[in-house]
Amino acid sequence: MNIAHAAHYLDDAARNAKAVEQMSTSAPFSVGDAYRIQRASIERRKQRGERTIGVKLGFTSRAKMIQMGVDSLIWGWLTDAMLEEEGAPVDLGRYIHPRVEPEVCFLTKRDIDRPLTALEAHSYLEAVAPAMEIIDSRYEAFRFSLEDVIADNCSSAGVVIGAWSRDFEGIRNAGVQMRFDGRDVQVGSTGAILGDPLRSIVQASRVVAAASVVLPAGSLIMAGAATAAVALEPGLHVQCVISGLGQAEFTTTRQA
Ligand code: OOG
Ligand code: MG
Secondary structure (H helix, E strand, C coil), X not given: CCHHHHHHHHHHHHHHCCXXXXXXXXXXCCHHHHHHHHHHHHHHHHHCCCCEXXXXXXXCCHHHHHXXXXXXXXXXXXEHHHECCCCCEEEHHHCCCCEEEEEEXXXXXXXXXXXXXXXXXXXXXXEEEEEEEEECCCEHHHCCCHHHHHHCHHHEEEEXXXXXXXXXXXCCCCXXXXXXXXEEEEEEEHHHCCCCCCHHHHHHHHHHHHCCCCECCCCEEECCXXXXXXXXXXXXXXXXXXXXXXXXXXXXXXXX
């Protein structure tokens, strides 16, 4: 596997919003190489002026593992270019085949530079918010192996974050609704995320420490979707409501 070549291939697919063939079907590669490709593609983004603002976890719920047929926890990078303004129109033109999923987002207040225990996790957090991730696999038909999706920065494409709160207890087992135009399209519980979304902090600390990365204070951590993801189309009002925590919303458009 040529790491730089693969990173270029996936980065171009993202920039041009044009799907490409899965890589692992023609040339299998390791999970280690997949993370090397991911890292190299993030370096390309940084060279264009993007800034990393945190990390996201994937496949932290059964619903997501079943939907995508992958059952290992994965992680990827979030950059400032992925932030979509909450409450505002999102232009789907820069996406290939976007899907939205309901998530919980954490904001850290201390550097994370080692594996944390569940008891410590709390003291590393500044705030929590209802959020949505817009995922957009760069692979045709949204189909991939574990290695493919890691190399593709775990389908990361867009993030919408609602109002911040400090109610870390209230999010442990809260009802989750994803709504399109006021209709529920997915319902679930934050408890579906690793049994407790606060565990995503423990998991995130483990994966970054294993990669010898320090996650600076002020980083975002997306805990992973509580339900399966739903395909987006233009002209929708999209809302994620988390009981007791609040909501995040956006509308979709497609500019010609
Ligand atoms: C991979 C990303 C998974 C999550 O929240 O589980 C993910 C994908 O489903 O394309 O973001
Ligand atoms: Mg996600």
